Amino acid sequence: MMKYYLAVDIGASSGRHILGHMEDGKIVLEEVYRFVNGNVMKDGHLCWEHDRLFEEIVNGLKACKELGKIPVTMGIDTWGVDYVLLDEKDQVIGDFYAYRDSRTEGMDDVVFGKISEEELYSRTGIQKALINTIYQLTALQEQHPEYLEQARSFLMVPEYFNFLLTGVKKNEYTNATTGQLVNAKTCGWDRELMERLGIPSGIFGELCMPGTKVGNLRPEIREQVGFDLEVMLPATHDTGSAVLAVPANDDDFVFLSSGTWSLMGIERKEADCSEAARKFNFTNEGGYDHRFRFLKNIMGLWMLQSVRRELNQGEHQYGFPELIALAKEADGFPSMVDVNDQTFLAPKSMTQAVKDYCARTGQQVPATTGELLVVIYNSLAKCYADTISEIEELTGRTFTRLHIVGGGCQDGYLNQKTKEYTGKEVYAGPVEGTALGNLMVQMLKDGVFEKLEDARNCVAASFDAKKV
Ligand code: LFR
Secondary structure (H helix, E strand, O other), rough: OOOEEEEEEEEEEEEEEEEEEEOOOOOEEEEEEEEEOOOEEEEEEEEEOHHHHHHHHHHHHHHHHHOOOEEEEEEEEEEEOOOEOOOOOOEEOOOOOOOOOOHOOOOOHHHHHOOHHHHHHHHOOOOOOOHHHHHHHHHHHHHHHHHHHOOOOEEEHHHHHHHHHHHHOEHHHHHHHHHOOOOOOOOOOOOHHHHHHOOOOOOOOOOOOOOOEEEOOOOOHHHHHHOOOEEEEEOEHHHHEEEEOOOOOOOOOEEEEEEEEEEEEEOOOOOOOHHHHOOOOOEEEEEEHEEEEEEEOOOOOOOHHHHHHHHHHOOOOOOOHHHHHHHHHHOOOOOOOOOOOOOOOOOHHHHHHHHHHHHHOOOOOOOOOOHHHHHHHHHHHHHHHHHHHHHHHHHHHOOOEEEEOHHHOOOOHHHHHHHHHOOOOOEEEOOOHHHHHHHHHHHHHOOOOOOOOHHHHHHHOOOOOOOO
């Protein structure tokens, strides 16, 4: 009997159910279900559609049943920083706010009025980004203090879905770190920090490490899907899962987890919470096996996805191959933008935001779709190169290779540009890095692999990383 494991990987633009199993010493993946995701506007706020997403999670379980491939365990990973609050009856309080919502504007000043930016970084090692849970909860304090008063439990997005599936509430370490409320030294919630900020620390449960069992399916869910399984905690932060699947065990490389965001960095045994790291805005996210991902958040494919969404409001529907062809035609177009500029986080129109940036900085304004795309491609690749230089400066090392994992590694044009700008050896793959990393933890827990190194060797043997 084949033993299957299920990864439910939900990103900002799509979610998928991917079954994994071992065959002749290799990991085999099978996508069984896929659905779209995105923000919707509700009462003037950008929100996620958690009810629909949960229906899709259940639909994907039904699809496994239809295939006759019943997994022994499953794990859910999603983007970080977002959360729900539950009241004493376990009902959700307020809306499912999405991190791009502008309600956190100015909340950095409120937080820094209670703790200095330097001290906050030295405690958490997490970069300043207004999307972080710390600023979201501060916004709630300012705008809806009653929500925090009613709250009895805090769950991050994957934990909320796990709760709906099993009835069990468990907080997980890797995702928690993204919120900027976890202490980088103790690897536990920084309750003293919460108290200083006036965030009720009692709503945060003890942090569990990836590999912990959450529970079995609730009877209602079991009936709907037609089977039972164990829900487990993978690295529930998608980037934490993705980086597990980098097909290398040495340390002579920089990784790039490429999706809606581009997360670029290195794996380390200890967090670097120094002033130098803070000034470059690097972050130390908690990973599997007490590793840290020392990385930078780069705006990423979001910019390309947004332009495409805007173009596709017309009759003609553009796919990425067509967009890449247009970009190639305009290849020499010279203007560049700082992709991490706040104006690109959630603009009404990305097309206009890029044009405005070029105009503002006295550069040639892109006039065609191709030119616009070239600006984004070159700017992303340049940002990757700059980020590698910063990592090299901060660590006093030089790195030979760049490993790109995740959906974005399928963009050959971006890979080529990345190679040109960084001057590194570039390897692309695996594409389903996040789902793979999620599955690897389930398999490690089940004894398929003894240790992470073995799992990574197996990933390298199972999936070709293409040299760019
Ligand atoms: C990637 C990611 C990043 C995080 C951002 C917001 O999907 O998880 O790591 O910074 O989304 O949560």
